[in-house]
Amino acid sequence: MKRKIFVACLMLAGQLTFAQEWKPAGSKISTPWGEKVNPQQPHPEYPRPMLVREKNWQNLNGLWNYAITAADRKEFPEKWEGKILVPFAVESALSGVGKEVGKDKALWYHNTITLDKKVNKDNILLHFGAVDWQCDIYVNGSLVGRHEGGFDSFSMDITSFVKKGAKQDIVIRVWDPTDDGPQPRGKQIKNPHGIWYTPVTGIWQTVWLESVPKTYIASTKHTPQLDEGKLTFASNIGGATAGDQVKVVVLDGNKVVTEQVGDVNSTLDINVPNLEQWSPSNPKLYDLDVQVIRKGKVLDRAKSYFAMRKISMEKDKNGIQRMLLNNKFVFQYGPLDQGWWPDGLHTAPSDEALKFDVIKTKEMGFNMIRKHIKVEPARWYRHCDSLGILVWQDMPSGDLGGNSWDMQPGKISGDRRDKNRSPESEAYYRKEWKTIMETLHNYPSIVVWVPFNEAWGQFKTKEITEWTIAMDNSRLVNSASGGNFMNTGHILDIHNYPDAAMPDPDLFGATQILALGEFGGLGLPVDGHVWQQKDNWGYQSFKNKEELFNRYRQLIEKLDKLIPMGLSAAVYTQTTDVEVETNGLMTYDRKVIKIPETQLIEVHRKLYAH
Structure with missing residues (x-):
């Protein structure tokens, strides 16, 4: 009984520490969900529903150190200004910071993470849902790479940068010129007014780690061919060697609909018998079990899904082009x-x-x-x-x-x-x-x-x-x-x-x-x-x-x-x-x-x- 009380006290103390380190910035209105954000586990869900490996991943969302420096500073900050809640942009209330950055400054993040045992093996990928705009990624003091683009997800292989032991140091430098640069930026503007809104700088989607084998499924591509009753399937396999194969199993719930095997570099046309069409009135989804196989051994496996639907155009009886869903005007x-x-x-x-x-x-x-x-x-x-x-x-x-x-x-x-x-x-x-x-x-x-x-x-x-x-x-x-x-x-x-x-x-x-x-x-x-x-x-x-x-x-x-x-x-x-x-x-x-x-x-x- 005493042990349970002790553990409960430790957990409460940890929650109080997080609460002291973070609170929403500013005094603007908030949503019901914003009022309930847990700084220990913001956005804890698996972030990539189209290619799921449920076990070997680690969510890095949470409180990181941050600093804002001059844009031309290349060295790591000498001290950190406080905590920022990832994955919320530095200008937002939920970041806990609520500061603007602009083209003349850079935003830095720092976190010393403890690698879970489930990801501290094989190849280690560092994934970012989105970072606005230009970011440099450092692991244990070494530059891994640079990414530019505020709306696209990206990954970096950090295997060779990881040191022995569980503790790893990550630093990220972000620079975003908002509407002073030519890059895609959406509705952000440094002087918000009318239909133009507050700048968004830095990490704004989930950051996570994933362990993958040396040969792994990097991505898949699914294109439904409704009229032909088939799914065109392609995959990108990292680290593949000659003779490797991809096996694709189509499932309707727990029932196997069909399966097909092909070479890793080939495109598969997979027939879907007795198919059910996807539409707003019937959003039917089929599951996929994708495997990479070498000499009968499964090297990697991931889950995905697809739907059978078609979007097209055709003239109606009056000769006017209509937008068709599954060959019907909707x-x-x-x-x-x-x-x-x-x-x-x-x-x-x-x-x-x-x-x-x-x-x-x-x-x-x-x-x-x-x-x-x-x-x-x-x-x-x-x-x-x-x-x-x-x-x-x-x-x-x-x-x-x-x-x-x-x-x-x-x-x-x-x-x-x-x-x-x-x-x-x-x-x-x-x-x-x-x-x-x-x-x-x-x-x-x-x-x-x-x-x-x-x-x-x-x-x-x-x-x-x-x-x-x-x-x-x-x-x-x-x-x-x-x-x-x-x-x-x-x-x-x-x-x-x-x-x-x-x-x-x-x-x-x-x-x-x-x-x-x-x-x-x-x-x-x-x-x-x-x-x-x-x-x-x-x-x-x-x-x-x-x-x-x-x-x-x-x-x-x-x-x-x-x-x-x-x-x-x-x-x-x-x-x-x-x-x-x-x-x-x-x-x-x-x-x-x-x-x-x-x-x-x-x-x-x-x-x-x-």
Whole structure:
């Protein structure tokens, strides 16, 4: 009994120590999940649902040391300023710091970790979900490598840098010029205002270690071929030798559907008998058991999954191009989802919070989300796959300015001038967009790629669009949502606030799918749930929920009339309030839903009856 009391006291003392080292910074509003964050175990879930090894991994999220120095400092800081909670950006409340960095300073992280026995063997990989923007990784004082890109996951093999024993020293230097640089940065700006938000610097997704054998599954690629009833499967095997094989087992629950074996460098066409289609009404997922085999011995094994679905386009009886899901017209309607949080900025306070937005979107009667100018952690896409939400994935914008555009309902007008980007700027864009598409390829919920938004940094439109299609011809490409319009890509997408509108089907309907990429923006500030008390805005603001709903219902009635005329999809602005924008269906802290889900799902029902 005394021992149990002693252990309990030790645990309580440890929790009190963590509480003393960390508390949310600032005085902004917070979400229910942010109020419950455990600094000992933030985001403890396995972070890579598309390639799962459940045993040999170690989560490094938690309290790290930090320091902010001059940007030109190359030596490690002489002293650390305090603790920062990883994986929350340094500017966020949940980081416990709440400081801005900017282009003239660098952010440093330090942690002395104790390697779990389960990862202190074979090859050791250090994984980062995302770090914004440029980061140098040091292990035990030696530089492992540099990564540039704020929205793509990456890994480094640190095996040769690990010293004997369990204790290992990790230092990370981050530099992020925010909107002073040409790199993709999304909605961040050093002077937040209007539709531009607080900077996000540093680690903002899970950091973790993984032990893998010398020959291991580095990645897989799944492409459903619905009409042929098969899955095209490819894999990247690290450390493979001649004669190695890959075995793929398809499972429906515990039942083996089929299995196939091929050489490690080959592409497998795996027949899926009696297949069940994935859709928002039936989000059917199949599991995969992937093995690397050498002379009958399994060297590595991982779990994955896939779905059988098809996104395509075809003319209807009136000669207008329609967007098809599984060879049938399904009107796609969803909110503009920016994925920002008042307490975590780019980072949801928890996985439960991350899933909450997707669940609520579904409960409101939407079947699609446009993920706007941001890439989410991998678990968000898994939630969309599991719950049945179609996703339009934007490329985060950067290097803005130098373009002009003007899109009016029914016609395209204005100067369609592409931006002249520098070779450095173009290289940053191409590298990150390519990596994003490769990383997210396997998630069946993603049906549309969106390279550009509203001419923000838009350049070489036709070339980038065709390059995007060539990289992934299994999805549709919306080359410029509301931007410089050119006859390229699969979709013509206008933005119109607040009322519903569409491009003229007589002019454009024969060649491109017609979409309303943004509309609405109806604002309602809710006292006690706003980022700031004054100077909040929406595209059209209202005094109470009743006025808001009546106006929203008018928008849906107009939208419903456009569908028979040729409209295939629409995106309402937006899921939640974001900073000074109060045009969300929910408040920024997710504590108030401005229009009840039951009302929304009822008015949306008619949109899917066409």
